[in-house]
Amino acid sequence: MEKELFSTLPVPTWRWLGVNEVYLPEELQTLPTPVRKIQIDVPAGQHVTQVIANRTEQRTEITAHVAEGGTLQMVQLQLLPPDKAGTCNVEVTAEKDAQVYYTTAEIGASRVLAQVKIDLAGDGSKADMAALYFGDGTRSIDLNYVITQTGKKTEANMQVRGALQDSAAKIFRGTLDFKAGSKDSTGREKEEVVLLNEGIRNRSVPLMLSAEEDVNGQHAVSAGRLDNSRLFYLMSRGLDEKEARKLVVGALFATVLERVPDAELREKISREVEERIEHGQR
Template sequence: MIDTEQLFDRQAVTQLSQSQQEPDWLLQRRLNALEQAGRLNLPKLEKTRIDRWNFTNFEPVRQEKAVASTDEMPEDIRRFISAEDEDSVFVQKNSSPVFRRLAESLESKGVIFTDLATAAREHEELVKKYFMTDAIRSDEHKLAALHAALFSGGLFLYVPKNVSVDVPFQVLFWAGGNGVGTFPHLLVVAETGSEFNVVANFVSDRESDAVINGAVEVFVGDNARVRIASLHTQGEGTTEVAYRRTVTGRDADLEWIVGDLNFGRTISDNTVHMKGTGGNARIKSITVGSGELRSNITSTVRHWGARTESDITARGVMKDQAQSILNGITKIEKGAKQANGVQAEKVLMLSREARGDANPILLIDENDVQAGHAASVGRIDPIQMFYLMSRGLSRREAERLIIFGFVGPVLDTIPFESLRERISGIIERKLG
């Protein structure tokens, strides 16, 4: 077992908290989490060994200077921000928030869009109510505890009751350099009847060996409508842990769009708790692996409320020696009458050495419900390839056409054109 007390002691955690001028209650939560990290085990993942992955060998705090404009950032990083929608932008590099912009029209409506440390001081009761209390908790396992102890920077987004925002909130968490550890935390609260979109990018340099242990918590109030796109493009030497947890209220509508397009090692866990009646949740995910990528990607929806509906759609493409596990879990709890949950996971392998696995799981504890699943794992059909090449396409062109047709059911439904183009470009680059 990793001795986290030797790696990150109470003094280091206290200094981190004090450097961000956090209130005492938040420091105490950090110290409690550090103690938990010393005794909790790593999470157990389906068909994936992670005991030799690097989760603790890093520099936990690396401060960066603020920038006056996104133009001051490198071009390959700036491209993750849509220039047409810069009303609401937040950028964090390593441990430091370096840029924030919020339109005055949104601020006047009560929208809060600021780093977590500032929010904890200026909106203490709100942050204290939601931060790692329900969606994700520090006592889940060692990685959650490490995150709770060492998170730095982070963003708090709060949209008040009945406020509708047309332009998406853009968030960029950027890990730069080698030997760094980042712990990004995105906390989103949508009050009753609010409506908005969030595009969150998690990126690192291509050659980076960073350790990223991130969390996203989303609370969707009654009758609120929230769409969140989360795109991950970490470097070849990185290890990324990404936990996304959502709690939905009555008649809430939630859509998750997840692009797990890393080049290194990945744990991706997206769990939605549908607690209110009549809610609707959709999870759409794409993963593309190349080189020696190893990933374990799980999408879970737990139906607690009656008449709730969910749909999980996942597509994975593996080439070279890449390996990925796609897990889909639909759990209908006792009392969730007339719930309806469906899911489909499909993996396409492009080489003999590539490996993919699709595991659909239905857990039903209530009668008078509907549930269904589908899964497939396979290689490109040689008959399809022959047909396309007989029409004059090269092998690479034919392969590309088949791949984009395979991921199309997810890619084509993404409502943000700039994000669709970005994901398509990354897929092109990974497929070489």
């Protein structure tokens, strides 16, 4: 059976790095899996909030259109059981002066593929994206986020926070694409990843593409283990190492989680991450 392509890096690079494309997980291809489709239309000038806490749907496709001056606040939490694979494909178009606040957390599933594409088509449109992922056990996380800036005076912000432990593997591709004519636009992208033990694999691919001079773009990645001096400080205050780790990862995730409007969901995610740091994967 021919493999089904799920997502591709907007501009390919060396094949040996294995980041150019990702195919649908075999279990989703051999067993026909229903695709849950969600369509969101934000009328001009309106504000829509949509929170999706996904515990069951293995394949999700979300398309959203935000009309002039509209605001979409979307929270997409992936909480699938640890023995299931899952995919999620999100496409958002923002018209003139529209705003998109997109928050996502990749917590569950054995293998997850997520793609988010936001097109800032209209002048003055804005995308503010915050994502977190927690990989442990043999979990595999594959992310492809693309913000395309087509309109003038657009603003993109992509903040990604992650932690990896055990033998988890993750690929993060994050692209800011300034199209010709996107004058006076700005783009920011940052990924911070904490590596909790040896045996993990972390691949980061931050792309910045520009066909327009009058833009200001920045991206950054930082990856490393927990700062020893910080750990030592916390442990000297009576915390054991696991407690200290929980605290540091909790702080790293806090800025993303605080965007989740539901206190119960926030609490559930924090607790699950803490438990998995404490006891390993459930």
